Amino acid sequence: MIVAEQKTFQQIFDQVKDHNTLLVLGCGTCVTVCMAGGEREVGILSNQLRLAAQKQEVNMEVWEHTITRQCDGEFFDAAVAGKIEQADAVLSLGCGVGVQHIVELFPDVRVYPGLNTRFYGANLEQGVWAERCAGCGECVLDQYEGICPVARCSKSLLNGPCGGSSDGMCEVNPETTPCAWQLIYDRMKKLNQLEKLLEYQPPKDWSKDHHGGPGRIKREDMTLE
C-alpha cells in the first residue's frame, strides 16, 4: 500500500487558515490502513482545526467527508461533489495522487495536501510500516529471491553490499534498517541459490522508473473506446 504521514498541524493550518469553509476529505484505502488519512484521522484533524480556529478567532467552518478512493473518479458521487464545489477549499488527506486527482476533476477548487506521501510499504506490526517497493517499473525480485535491493538497499545496489553493512544492519539507519544484501545473502544461502549471486547484473534500465518521465499505462482491452 501507499504509506503516508500527516504534515505537522502548523503546516496544515498555515495552508488553510484563510478559507471560511473547508472540506477535509479523507481516503478510504491506503491511507486509512496506514492511519494517516482515513475517516478517523479526518475527524481528529477537523476537530483540531475547529479548536485552533476558536482559539485564534479565525472564522472557519470545517466539513468532513471520506470517500472510498480519491484516485478513482467513480467514487466522487453527487454528495461529495456538492461539498467540494460549495467549500472554499479542500484539504485532502489522500496521498499525492488523491490531491492531484481532485484538482483534475474539480479544476476551479483550491486543494491542499494534508499528508506527506512516503513510500510503498508493508505493515510490519500495528503502528509500524516499512518500505518494500520503489515502483521502479521493472521488477527484479526474481533475481534476488524476493528481497528487493532497489527499495531496501539504501544505495539500491544490484551487485552486492557496500562497506556500510555492519552486524546485518545498514549504516544509514543501523537501529531500524537491515542491510538488504545481508537479507538477500542469508535467504539465498538457505535456499541453496548462492550461485545466482555470481551472475553480474548490468545497470538497470531506469527509463521505466520516473527517470523516463511520468508513467502511463493504457490497456486496449480495458478501455471503453
Added chain:
Amino acid sequence: MEPKIIAFCCHYCAFTAADLAGTMRQQYPTNIHIVRLPCTGKVDVNMLLGAFVEGADGVMVAGCEVGSCHFLEGNVRAKKRVDYAKKKLEEVGVDPRKLEMYHIAASEGPLFAQTARDFTDRIAQLPGNKEGQEQENHRQGKADES
C-alpha cells in the same frame, strides 16, 4: 461558573467507584459529567478532542488500575491515546493539562471523589478559565506594580 468537565469512565472500575462514592455520601463537584464506557479501551482520540470542541473545559479518562483491566490492556491503550490527544491539543494551543488519565479501582469511591475535586480545581485554576484568569490578572497586576 464552575468548569464543565467530561469524565469518560470504564464500567468495571471508575464508574463503579463513582457509584460507590455516591453510596458512601462522598461529596464531589456537580460539574463532572460522567460518560460510561464498557472499557477505557473504547476511548478514541477524536472522542476526547470532540468534547473540547463541544465546549468542555476539561476531560478526564478514568479506567482500572494497570494490570486489572477487565479486558486486559484497554486501560494501557487508553493511556497512550490520552497522551497522543494531549499532543494534538498542544498543537492547536489548548493547554494539555486540561486532559488527564486516571486509574481508579472499583473499591476506591473516596479516591474517585478526591480525583474529581482535584481535577476540577486544576481546570478552574488554569489560565483561560474564570478563576485561573483572575489569578493570572492578579499576578500580572503585581508584576506591573513592581
